[in-house]
Amino acid sequence: MSRPPPWTVRPATADDIEAFEAVRIATWKACFRGIVSDEFLDGLTLPPHRIQRCRDVIEDTAGSAVLVARAGDRFIGMGMAEPASDACLESDVGEIRALYVHPDWQGRGVGRALLGALTKALRARGYRAAVLWTLRDLPPTRRFYEATGWDFDGAEGTHDWHGLVHLVRYARDLSEPS
Ligand SMILES: CC(C)(COP(=O)(O)OP(=O)(O)OC[C@H]1O[C@@H](n2cnc3c(N)ncnc32)[C@H](O)[C@@H]1OP(=O)(O)O)[C@@H](O)C(=O)NCCC(=O)NCCS
Known part of the structure; x- marks a missing residue:
């Protein structure tokens, strides 16, 4: 029998916000350097409006999902799924709005587990399809999404x-299982 992974995924609570946002910020600083400006990365903080936005998404349990991955008492990953932000998309299209695994824990299946749980949560909330935006010039992340059942749909932006x-x-x- 294979051993369970040394981490778990569960829905976030408002008490988790500072810890999971610290994972998001650490991951941006480590993984997006050279693509996103140093000025922006070095200035990343957790302002009150961002804490409030996380709280609102956590409270919207009918349409959204916020998940955290933990190893022991350490937060190692986070993800958010919400209704699609693009008003041109149908209302039954959801969106993965955040997915971050702390650099110390990447490549061990945490991202796959979080993404699987987020797509399952979107399906359970009635979404038929899902989209996500990622950095064009970040091949590892693009390969990760391609390995987990996502396809570039041709839309690009800045x-x-x-x-x-x-x-x-x-x-x-989302009609196919994850
Ligand atoms: C992208 C990210 C969430 C992936 O999480 P992860 O825990 O590192 O990925 P996993 O270990 O779960 O990998 C899942 C699958 O993707 C594949 N994969 C992951 N990274 C890959 C890479 N760089 N190249 C090729 N395949 C990759 C793995 O081989 C694995 O396939 P398998 O399960 O068949 O072996 C994580 O690396 C991360 O936070 N990256 C930086 C931030 C980021 O880009 N977030 C997305 C913002 S839109």
Whole structure:
């Protein structure tokens, strides 16, 4: 019998916000350097409006899901799924809005577990399909999504994080199991 992984995934509570946001910020700083400007990365903090936004998403249990991965008492990953932000998409399309695994824990299956649980949560909330935006120039993350059942759907965009960053959209049908 294979041993269970040394970490667990569970829904987040409001008490987890500072810890899981610290994982998100550490991951941005470690993994996005060279693509996102140093000025933006070095200035990343957790402002009150972001804490409030996380609280609102956690409370929207009918339409959203926020999950954390923990190893012992350490937070090692987080993910958020919400209704799709693009008003052009149908209301039954959900979106993975965040997925981060602390650099010390990447490559051990935590991201796959979080993403599987997020897609399951979206399906349970009635979404038919899901999208996500990721960095165009980050091949490891693009390979991760391609290995977990997502396809680039042709949509591209930019975001200004103290310098333009190119984004690409991935999509998947939720009628198939994860
Ligand atoms: C992308 C990320 C969430 C993946 O999480 P992870 O825990 O490192 O990935 P896993 O170990 O669960 O890998 C899952 C699968 O993807 C594959 N994969 C992961 N990283 C890969 C890479 N760099 N190249 C190729 N395949 C990769 C794994 O081989 C694995 O396949 P398998 O289960 O068949 O062996 C994580 O690396 C991360 O936080 N990256 C930086 C932040 C980021 O880009 N987040 C996404 C923002 S949109």
